[in-house]
Amino acid sequence: MGLTVLRLWRGNGAMSRKLGLILASSLVATMATQADLQFSFTYADLGSSTGFYDPTDGQARRDALTGAAAALGSYFPAYNTTIDLAISSTGLSGGTLATANSFYPNSPSTGFLRTLVQEKILHPAGGDPNLSQPDASLAFNFAYSWGYSDSVSGSSYDFKYVTMHELVHTLGFGSFISASGQGGYLRTPGLADVWTVFDQFLADSAAGTHKLITADFTFDSTAAQLTQNPGVFFVGPNALAANAGKGIPIYSPAAFAAGSSMSHTDDSTYTGVDRLLMNATVNTGQQTRTLSSYETAILTDLGYAMVPEPEAMACWTAAGLVGLLGWRRVRVRQSRRA
Numbered sequence: 167m168g169l170t171v172l173r174l175w176r177g178n179g180a181m182s183r184k185l186g187l188i189l190a191s192s193l194v195a196t197m198a199t200q201a202d203l204q205f206s207f208t209y210a211d212l213g214s215s216t217g218f219y220d221p222t223d224g225q226a227r228r229d230a231l232t233g234a235a236a237a238l239g240s241y242f243p244a245y246n247t248t249i250d251l252a253i254s255s256t257g258l259s260g261g262t263l264a265t266a267n268s269f270y271p272n273s274p275s276t277g278f279l280r281t282l283v284q285e286k287i288l289h290p291a292g293g294d295p296n297l298s299q300p301d302a303s304l305a306f307n308f309a310y311s312w313g314y315s316d317s318v319s320g321s322s323y324d325f326k327y328v329t330m331h332e333l334v335h336t337l338g339f340g341s342f343i344s345a346s347g348q349g350g351y352l353r354t355p356g357l358a359d360v361w362t363v364f365d366q367f368l369a370d371s372a373a374g375t376h377k378l379i380t381a382d383f384t385f386d387s388t389a390a391q392l393t394q395n396p397g398v399f400f401v402g403p404n405a406l407a408a409n410a411g412k413g414i415p416i417y418s419p420a421a422f423a424a425g426s427s428m429s430h431t432d433d434s435t436y437t438g439v440d441r442l443l444m445n446a447t448v449n450t451g452q453q454t455r456t457l458s459s460y461e462t463a464i465l466t467d468l469g470y471a472m473v474p475e476p477e478a479m480a481c482w483t484a485a486g487l488v489g490l491l492g493w494r495r496v497r498v499r500q501s502r503r504a
């Protein structure tokens with residue numbers, strides 16, 4: 167048994183430079199008529215013989231990525247949007263299985279932010295806020311044993327499942343709240359900051375009466391139950407309706423795990439056959455590649471029109487290695503003023 171170590175979410179220069187892009191109203195993407203939300207991929211491995219262009223596994227990896235993206239897109243038939251994703255790979259033993267980076271449009275000084283992906287889907291009239299740049303990025307670690315087919319062995323991680331998980335993060339399923347209560351600009355806790363729309367719906371109890379972020383965009387330290395396992399609940403109206411009036415438990419283990427805490431459904435609540443796609447960890451073996459009614463409700467609260475999954479595909483195997491799934495926010499920076 168082993169436990170992979172989560173690579174913490176950190177901003178970096180290259181990613182930060184992608185931030186702060188302004189809307190260009192003169193450039194409105196023209197897209198063919200489509201059904202479902204679509205994803206397009208730009209591979210950093212193109213031209214190499216590694217990762218997604220590995221001579222042996224590359225084609226299977228690209229096919230699995232495309233298949234998983236189509237599966238997730240089928241939950242969103244209401245949108246004619248193509249999301250541009252930068253795809254890269256690593257081979258670092260002991261790293262995170264996979265990581266999603268979400269980018270954010272030119273950011274206000276305070277408020278609740280949508281990811282670029284979220285903005286592009288929900289407000290297509292604004293064109294493509296990121297122009298030809300990717301809207302988000304995913305990185306996969308091929309040091310692990312992966313299964314790319316629809317029959318994943320008990321010793322491999324389910325690539326399509328992990329892909330769907332990471333793609334859901336890019337849709338805005340993730341928090342900016344740090345262990346100390348800092349937000350996107352890492353301001354002193356207690357000062358107004360930027361947060362995600364997801365954060366807007368986090369509360370310190372299932373009843374949802376006490377939100378973590380106040381109406382003036384400050385972290386409410388009196389509501390800080392970030393390590394009560396679970397002490398944080400998603401309390402949007404659709405989430406409450408989906409969970410008999412109670413908030414949906416969010417991953418908030420006793421040891422705050424940056425990149426995992428606050429940004430996943432709760433692993434201690436949703437266990438065994440009740441595990442959810444957006445739990446913080448994943449076992450080896452075939453997983454259920456579907457969004458539950460809870461995750462659908464959360465995404466609806468984030469602004470999306472959803473359709474429920476017609477049929478669950480439950481193929482559980484014995485638990486093997488547990489891998490952590492990463493979500494890295496890109497640290498936002500304040501927009502420059504001309």
Ligand SMILES: [Zn+2]
Pocket residue numbers: 331332335430445446491492493
């Ligand atoms: Zn994750």
